[in-house]
Amino acid sequence: MSDDFDDFELPEPPKVSSEVGETFDQAGIDALFGFDLVTPTAQKSGLKAVIESDVISHERLPMLEVVCERMVRTFATSMRNLTSDAIDVHLEEVTSTRFGEFMNRVALPAMLGVFKVREWENYGVVTVDSGLIYAVVDALLGGRKGNEPVRIDGRAFTTIETSLVSRMVQLALNDFAASFEAIEPIGIELERVETSPRFAAIAGPSNIAAVATFRVDMEGRGGKFSVVLPHATIEPVRGKLLQRFMGEKLGRDRIWEAHMANELWQTEIIMDVVLGEKVMRLNDVMNLAVGQTIGVNRGPDDALEVHCGGVPLGRAHIGQRCSNIAIRMVTDISKGFSR
Template sequence: MSGVQDDEEAMAAAWGDALAAGQPESPDGAVADAARELNQAEIDSLLGFDDGPGVADERSGIQRIISSGLVSYERLPMLEIVFDRLVRIMSTSLRNFTSDNVEVSIDGIVSLRFGDYLNSVPLPAMLAVFKADRWDNYGLLVVDSALIYSVVDVLLGGRRGTAAMRIEGRPYTTIERTLVERLIHVVLADLTAAFEPLSPVTFEFERLEVNPRFAAISRLGNATVLAKLRVDMEDRGGRIDLLLPYATLEPVRELLLQQFMGEKFGRDRIWETHLAEELRHTQVTLDVVLDEQTLPLSGVTGLRPGDRIALGAAPGAPVRLRCGEVALFEGQLGRRGNNLAVRIERELSRSQEEG
C-alpha cells in the first residue's frame, strides 16, 4: 500500500517538474500547459487591444468580430464627395462669418456605433441636435470646447495671435451659447447646400445640449457615420464632429451607392439640349385613317381593278391621325385649295387610343 502511495507522489512530482520546466507533454500524452493562466499581454491580444508598434491598423479577437458587424462608410462612395463639398463651402462661409482666415479640413470619416461615440465625446462640449426635414430623421453636430472659445473670442473682437482663454469648471454662458448657435446655423446651411445636388433636403436646428445623455437621437447599438472636421483660424481653432445615423441616410442610400458623378451628378446639360433640338427637327409621317374594315382573305384576293369598297364613315365623321400604330389626334377632314386637309380637334390619350 505504501508502495502505491510512493508511486503516486513520484508521478505528481514528475508532473510538477514538467510544468516548471515548460515540457509540452505529460507522461500520458496530455498537454501539460492546459491549466496555465494567461498574462495581461495575452489577454489584450485576444481581445484586440494590443497597442504595440506596427499593429495600430490590425485588429484581432473579439474587437474584430464586433467591428465586422458595422457597415463601412466606404460602401457609400458618394457620401465622401458630399463631405468634400461641405468642406469647400464651409471654408468660404466661415470666413464671411468670422471675418478671419478660416481653413476647414477633414480629419477622418469612420463608422461606429452611436453608443460608443457618446461615451467618447470630449467634455465640455456643445451637442446640437438637428433634423433632416425631408428624410424625417435626426443628426448630431458636436462642437468641442476649443472651437467654442475660439469662435467667441473671434466674434467678440479678440486679438489675433493670442490663444483663446479657457475657463474650467463653469457652465457655458448665454452669450457663448448664442454665438455657438449662430455658428451651428451656418454649418447646417452649408450641409444643406452640400446635399442639394444629390437630393433636396433641409437640415433644421432643434436644440442645443451640453450633456450627451440628452442628445440621444438613435439607439446605442445603431451604426452611424462620423465625419471629423478640423477648423483652423490661424493659431486658434477646434473640431466639429458631424454624426449621421445610417437610418437618416436610408432615403438616399441608392444615390449614395453611386461610384462616379459629375458636377451635376451625372446630368449632361449640353447633350440634353442637343437631343431636344434634334427631336424638334425630326420628320414623322402621319396617316389619316378614314375607316377600318375586316375582310376575309378570299374577299381580299378576289378584288379586281375597278371594284369599290364602301366606307362605313358618314360624311363629316371625325378621322384619326396615326404615326405608325399609335393614334395621336382626332380631327375633321376638309379641303384647302386643291388639297385635302385635316383640322386637328383634340389629342388622344392612351386610354382613348386603346378604346
Template sequence: MSGSSEEDLAAAWGAALEDEAAPEVAGAPPADAARVLNQAEIDSLLGFDSGPSSDAAQSGIERIISSGLVAYERLPMLEIVFDRLVRLMSTTLRNFTSDNVEVSIDAMTSLRFGDYLNSIPLPAMLAVFKAEEWDNYGLIVVDSSLIYSVVDVLLGGRRGTAAMRIEGRPYTTIERTLVERLIGVVLGDLRAAFEPLCPVEFRFERLEVNPRFAAISRLSNAAVLTRMRVDMEDRGGRIEVLLPYATLEPVRELLLQQFMGERFGRDSIWETHLAEELRQTEVALDVVLDEQTMPLQQMLELKVGDRITLSSPPGAPVRLRCGEVALFEGQLGRRENRLAVRIERDRFRALPSEEAA
C-alpha cells in the first residue's frame, strides 16, 4: 500500500513539473536570461577568435578601441607628391652613394604625433626641418640600419657584405655629418616633389637622437606618416617622413584635389552661360546735369512752380551713371526732336588720378 502511494506521489510531482515547463517552452525561458557565457562565446564577442582576423569584420573590443581613434581626412594629392618623391630619391641616392638604390613606399598612414614618438625604434636619428613658406616644421627619421649602411657605402665599404653595426654607443661626428648630407638630399627631393603643386623651401634645422627633443607639435595633434624603404643590394633601411596636419594646413585645399590643376566650385559651362546672360541684361542709365547740396529746410519749402538754378554752364559735360557708379561723360544735345547725349569719355575705366583731376 505504501509502495503504490509513493509511486502515485512521484507521478503527481512529474505531472506538476511538466505543467510548469509547458508555458516556458512556448514563450521566452526565464532561465536563459541568467545563463553565464562560456569562454568561447566571450572570446567571440570581444573579437579574440583563433581564426584569421580581417579589418572588414571587426567586432567587440576592436570596435570599442577603434571608436576612440580620430578618423583623419585623406589627402589624395599628397600621395601623388610622395610617389614623385620616391622616383626622385631613387635617382638622387644613386648619384649620392654611387650604388644601385631602390626606394619604395611601405605605408602612408595618419596618426597622433605622440603615438608616433613612442613607437620610434631606437637608436635612430631624427632630423627636424622647417617649411619656410608654411611657417611650420616636419620630421625625418632615419633608422639605425640605414645609418650604418650609408656610412659603410660612403666610406668605401665592400659590396656584397652587410653593414657592421655597433649598438650601445652614441653616433660619432662622422656618422652625424654623413646623415646630415643624406637628409639634405632628401629635403631637396621633397622640395622638388612639391614644386608642381606649390613652391616651398625645406630648411634643415637640427639633428636629434632623443625623440623628446624632436617635439615639433603637440602630442595629441594629427600627422601624416610616410614610411619608405631604401634598398642598396643587401644593405638598406627605412626613412620615415612625418608632416603634422598643422604644417599642411596652408596647402590643404591643394592637397584635397583628385588630380593636378583641379578647380573647386567652378563650372566653365555655367560661367560661359552666366556671362552671356549678363551681357543681355537691361540696365538704366541716368544723365546727371548738375549736383547741388542744399539744406533740408530749403528742400521742404519747395513748391510747385519753384525753379532750381543749375550751376553748370551751357555746353558743360554731363555724366552718365548706373546707380551710384559713374560710367561715361558726354555732351548734351538734340537729335530728331529728342534730347541726346554723345559719349566722349569712359569714366568707368578712368584712372583714380584722372577722376581726382
C-alpha cells in the first residue's frame, strides 16, 4: 500500500516585496538575539549577551572589608591556640559574584560548611580547599612541621578528617561573629559539612553573593577558605555595611553609649502637678481680684495629673513627707497617658 504523503511538498513561504520594506531573515534574528551558528566561540551580543552577562553591578561594602580585616587577627590567634604552630592568616580579597558561578569554581575535593545566622534567619557557606584540609589534619594529628601534605585523590574524607576540619570552621565562624559584633551582634551556628556543592546550594545560581577569601599559612603548608554570604542573607544589615568609617572604632561607640546612659539617669527634671483646670472667659480672667476664689472641682483625695514639659505622664496623690510637699504615683508613667 502506497503512502498518500510520499509526493506531498510544502509550499514555498511567501516572499516580502522589497518595495514594502527590508526583509528580516534568519541571520538578522540570530544577530538580534546573539546567536551565531557559524562561529560558536565568538563573543556574545544582543539580548543573549545582556541575559547571560557575567558583569555584576554591585555596591561596595566597606564595613564588610573592615570586619574581615578584624577577623584576620582574631582567627590567627585562634588557630595558634588550636594547632600550637606559627600561623599566618591573610585576607586575599572581598568581592561579589554569582552564587552558581562561585560554586562551579570550587576545586574538589573540598569541604563546604553550611551555617545559619540566627538573627538574620538565613544561611551562608564556608568553603575549605583540600590544601588547608590536609594541613589542618596533619597539624592536629602530630605531623612534621614544614612538610607539604600529600594530596590524596579518589576517596571521600574520613569522619576524623571531617571532625577536625569542622573544629577549624567553627572557630572561623565564631571569630567572624565576634568581628561583626561592632556593627550588629549575631550568632552563627554550623549546621552541616558537605563535600558536594550540590548539597550546599543555599541560594539560586544567579543570586549575587559577597565572597571573602582568606589564606592560611602553617610553616610551609596551608591553603585557602572562603566565606560566602548571599546578598539576601546580609540584607538586614546592608545599610550598615555601606557606611564608611576611619580608624578602629566602627559602628556605635560603647564607651560613649554607657557614659551618656549614666548621665541621663542622673539628669534632674522638673515635674508639674496640675491641681485642676477650669475654662474661663477672657473677660472673667481680666476681672480677677486679689482674694477671689476659683473652684476647680477637685477633692483632697482625688488623683492629680503629673506633667513634665507639658507632657502628661500619669496620675498621683499629693501629700506631705518630711515637711515637704510630695506626690505618690498611682499609675505607671507612660507617654501615651490619656486624661
